Amino acid sequence: MLELCISRGMLLGAAALSEAQLLALWQQGEAQALKPTSAEVLGPFFRKGAPDNRVLRAPGDAGFPLNVSGKVCDTRGRLIEGAKVDLWHADHHGLYDTKGYRYRTKIAPDAKGLYAVDTVMPGHYSDRPAQHIHYLIAAPGHKTLITQAYFATDPFFEGDPEKNWKKRNIVGNKDLLLPVRLYEGANGAAPHAEITFDIILEKA
Ligand SMILES: [Fe+2]
Structure with missing residues (x-):
């Protein structure tokens, strides 16, 4: 051609x-084009209709405070307008809210293409024993992506995610295993963790 x-x-x-x-x-x-973010399974716990909620962590919630953020762009690194990010995960005890919308949100990235959520580190559950956050990202003119973010600090990877990321065939692509940054809490507040998960969508 x-x-x-x-x-x-x-x-x-x-x-x-x-x-x-x-x-x-x-x-x-x-x-030189960026590699699209790889897909993962949807899983059984997706619920449509999550509210646009940037703060999923309620006072007194169990679990390590976690900030999750990133941008949604195309394979040329350009921010995609009109994207919607559905994000959901288990609570600290590894349980999903299957009746309501705890730890579930559907957000539109801001004018800079950034999405950000204040939540807690997901717990483990027996079917998929690596901590993870589910994503469904839709944007005009682009293929809808279903994926998951994983944590390099997860004890599941036994301190060596480079070696163990394929353990039990849970993680489909090593790129989805994210480093975790740890922050001191300001003014005596508890420390919190942070991950950045940038999402790259393919054109439809
Ligand atoms: Fe899950």
Whole structure:
């Protein structure tokens, strides 16, 4: 197809370049595109209709306070307008709220393309014993993505996520295993953890 574009004058070199050079340049540009975030299973606990809630952690909730944030962009790194991020996870004890919307939200990233949620570190449950946060991300003109974020600090990975990320075939792609940053609480508040999960969507 590219050869056809070149022969018909639809792909032109800015400088005098041979067809082979044009092809190589094009392929180099494509290779620089960002890799779309990989998909994971939806799981049985998704609920439609979550409210737009940025604070999922209620006072007194058990669990390590956790800030989750990131941006939603295309494979060229451009922020996608009109994206909606559904995010849900188990509570500290590994239980999902299947009747209400605790630890569930559907948010629109802000004008800078950023989404941010204040929550707690998800607990473990026996069916999928690695801590995780579920995501469903939809955006106009892009493929809807269902995925999950995992924690490199999770005891499930036995302190060596590089070696153990494939354990029990839970994590489908190592890129979904995220480093955790730890912050001191200001003014005597409890410390909190933070992960950044940037989402890259493919064009539809
Ligand atoms: Fe889950």
